[in-house]
Amino acid sequence: MSEIKFKPETMAKVEAIIKRYPEGRHKSALLPILHLAQEEFDNWLSPEVMDYVASILTIQPIEVYEVASFYTMYNLKPVGNYVLEFCKTGPCCLVGAEQTLEYISKKLGIKVGETTADGMFTLKTVECMAACGYGPMMQVGDFYYEHLTEQKVDRVLEYFRNSDPQKVYKTDPLTIADLKN
Amino acid sequence: MGSKVKVLLEHIDKPGIRGYDVYRANGGYRAVEKAVKTMTPDEIVNEVKTSVLRGRGGAGFPTGLKWSFIDKSNPTRYLVCNADESEPGTFKDRYLIENIPHLLVEGMIVSSYALGANTAYIYMRGEFRWLFPILQKAIDEAYANGFLGKNILGKGYDLDLYIQAGGGAYICGEETALLESLEGKRGNPRIKPPFPAIKGLYGCPTVVNNVESIAVTPWIVNNGGAEYAKLGTEKSPGTKLISACGNIVKPGVYEIELGLPVEEFLYSDEYCGGIANGKKLKACVPGGSSVPILPGELLLKTAAGTARNMSYESLSDGGFATGSMLGSGGFIVFDENACIVRNLWNFASFYHHESCGQCSPCREGTGWMEKVLHRIEHGHGTLSDIDLLVDVAKKIEGNTICPLGDAAAWPVASAIRHFRDEFELHVKHPELVRHHYMNDYTTPALQLV
Numbered sequence: 001m002s003e004i005k006f007k008p009e010t011m012a013k014v015e016a017i018i019k020r021y022p023e024g025r026h027k028s029a030l031l032p033i034l035h036l037a038q039e040e041f042d043n044w045l046s047p048e049v050m051d052y053v054a055s056i057l058t059i060q061p062i063e064v065y066e067v068a069s070f071y072t073m074y075n076l077k078p079v080g081n082y083v084l085e086f087c088k089t090g091p092c093c094l095v096g097a098e099q100t101l102e103y104i105s106k107k108l109g110i111k112v113g114e115t116t117a118d119g120m121f122t123l124k125t126v127e128c129m130a131a132c133g134y135g136p137m138m139q140v141g142d143f144y145y146e147h148l149t150e151q152k153v154d155r156v157l158e159y160f161r162n163s164d165p166q167k168v169y170k171t172d173p174l175t176i177a178d179l180k181n
Numbered sequence: 182m183g184s185k186v187k188v189l190l191e192h193i194d195k196p197g198i199r200g201y202d203v204y205r206a207n208g209g210y211r212a213v214e215k216a217v218k219t220m221t222p223d224e225i226v227n228e229v230k231t232s233v234l235r236g237r238g239g240a241g242f243p244t245g246l247k248w249s250f251i252d253k254s255n256p257t258r259y260l261v262c263n264a265d266e267s268e269p270g271t272f273k274d275r276y277l278i279e280n281i282p283h284l285l286v287e288g289m290i291v292s293s294y295a296l297g298a299n300t301a302y303i304y305m306r307g308e309f310r311w312l313f314p315i316l317q318k319a320i321d322e323a324y325a326n327g328f329l330g331k332n333i334l335g336k337g338y339d340l341d342l343y344i345q346a347g348g349g350a351y352i353c354g355e356e357t358a359l360l361e362s363l364e365g366k367r368g369n370p371r372i373k374p375p376f377p378a379i380k381g382l383y384g385c386p387t388v389v390n391n392v393e394s395i396a397v398t399p400w401i402v403n404n405g406g407a408e409y410a411k412l413g414t415e416k417s418p419g420t421k422l423i424s425a426c427g428n429i430v431k432p433g434v435y436e437i438e439l440g441l442p443v444e445e446f447l448y449s450d451e452y453c454g455g456i457a458n459g460k461k462l463k464a465c466v467p468g469g470s471s472v473p474i475l476p477g478e479l480l481l482k483t484a485a486g487t488a489r490n491m492s493y494e495s496l497s498d499g500g501f502a503t504g505s506m507l508g509s510g511g512f513i514v515f516d517e518n519a520c521i522v523r524n525l526w527n528f529a530s531f532y533h534h535e536s537c538g539q540c541s542p543c544r545e546g547t548g549w550m551e552k553v554l555h556r557i558e559h560g561h562g563t564l565s566d567i568d569l570l571v572d573v574a575k576k577i578e579g580n581t582i583c584p585l586g587d588a589a590a591w592p593v594a595s596a597i598r599h600f601r602d603e604f605e606l607h608v609k610h611p612e613l614v615r616h617h618y619m620n621d622y623t624t625p626a627l628q629l630v
Contacts, residue, residue: 020343022300025383030365031348035307063365070367070537071348073307085308089269090470090527091513093619094427127351127531128269128470129308132511133424133432142310172311 270511468508
């Protein structure tokens with residue numbers, strides 16, 4: 001395994017984040033830095049990565065573990081190239097989220113919590129994403145994919161398959177001509 | 182209620198309003214100029230008090246009063262904006278930040294000045310990843326134009342404003358859990374007192390306000406608290422963003438003047454546009470998942486038969502027996518094919534998942550309720566299970582450090598109160614109510630109950 005170390009440009013971001021807080025309160029930077037770490041190190045937080053973050057903030061590793069395990073956005077296990085975070089809360093179900101989730105699960109041949117054999121997709125369910133008026137919906141990377149229908153799911157998954165995850169994670173679906181609706 | 186005053190969304194449709202130039206050209210940052218150049222911090226606090234603005238996060242506590250509690254003996258004070266929007270049914274803050282981010286930034290400056298805070302944080306739920314650059318750009322533009330940073334408008338007031346990302350935890354919408362999270366810890370709510378106004382972020386006096394509450398303050402500074410108080414009703418002054426969702430024709434975010442009849446909000450084309458697909462109204466959770474559910478007839482009219490309107494006092498008319506709450510403004514509409522039992526199971530599962538685990542009544546109770554509801558929904562329940570649910574809910578309510586326990590208990594008590602028949606039907610005749618989803622429920626003939 002290669003050495004775990006932020007790229008210099010990420011390290012510059014880390015330093016800027018730490019400066020947002022008063023002297024001695026640098027632990028406040030923990031959540032934002034864990035987000036950066038997850039993004040840089042394969043979209044999950046291994047114990048080694050968490051230890052590295054602890055060393056940057058000069059805090060105990062346990063202080064990082066207890067936080068990383070509390071918040072659902074941090075993946076504590078390896079995940080697929082694309083993590084589909086599908087909302088399963090009430091308001092989305094009123095407009096058919098359960099059926100859409102079943103469709104995705106069947107189409108990918110995996111259950112919630114699993115990753116496809118080719119390592120392409122991980123299917124997760126999440127609680128309310130504040131998109132209740134635009135369901136069914138899921139988050140992939142930085143953006144929300146809303147008003148999902150079976151046809152739209154087909155198009156989205158097809159688009160992902162043929163793209164680079166790092167780019168898709170940063171691409172607003174509204175700018176993808178094929179996905180506008 | 183004929184008037185259509187828009188406090189928050191007046192300029193929302195102007196092309197380019199997300200950027201500084203258009204926002205400024207439409208009167209943006211005038212409130213900062215007026216406040217910093219011509220008003221003392223106390224004068225602003227008084228205007229907000231006069232406005233009787235009630236906190237828009239859900240609790241409805243008067244914002245001006247909250248501000249007046251801040252301990253001024255400590256020179257280091259903080260303003261923290263709660264942008265953790267996670268209450269099921271609520272998606273209004275996201276809409277504001279996405280479309281008119283400068284309004285929040287301007288509100289943060291005015292409010293920080295009023296509170297004497299020189300550092301302020303906007304704690305935004307981490308999932309809103311695409312909003313971070315939008316809001317950061319607005320902050321950068323405010324710095325570039327002299328509205329943030331050192332010596333704002335040459336008047337000697339300094340303010341730094343930062344965004345903090347959350348990690349995906351509903352509980353961090355509770356203000357003391359939010360502060361814990363902002364300090365880099367698990368989101369475990371703190372015991373109050375001391376309240377944040379005395380001992381908040383880093384042990385310093387702190388005010389935590391919802392996005393919408395803060396976004397209202399520029400209007401109040403510009404127009405005066407008395408003008409704001411003229412809008413809406415006496416007990417619910419002003420306007421409110423309502424995020425409407427569920428089985429309606431036009432889900433979305435609407436700014437309404439408080440006091441608008443519920444019937445008009447639900448059925449007029451200007452707002453929800455009625456129930457989708459020509460179906461009938463069954464029920465509504467009018468203020469986010471935590472508030473009591475109301476059957477259609479009690480949503481439109483109070484038990485006494487008067488028309489209900491969208492205000493704190495009217496929606497709560499009848500108490501928890503026949504009323505509900507305005508809450509966060511998350512208006513969730515259920516049509517005739519929505520299963521109340523399945524929805525309640527879904528909400529119970531939500532609260533179980535989101536319980537921080539500190540207090541045993543909530544940690545264990547939410548799990549029990551989820552299990553019992555799972556049983557009933559899947560045809561394995563007993564009639565005593567229904568009373569067991571009510572009993573568990575009662576034992577959570579009021580017995581926890583933070584309101585998450587209450588938020589988990591209220592929907593259970595109200596759903597059983599109003600829809601007991603449906604729960605009993607699930608127990609007695611599971612074969613008649615067989616359904617696989619939340620939205621494919623059909624009620625068989627009632628004589629079978």
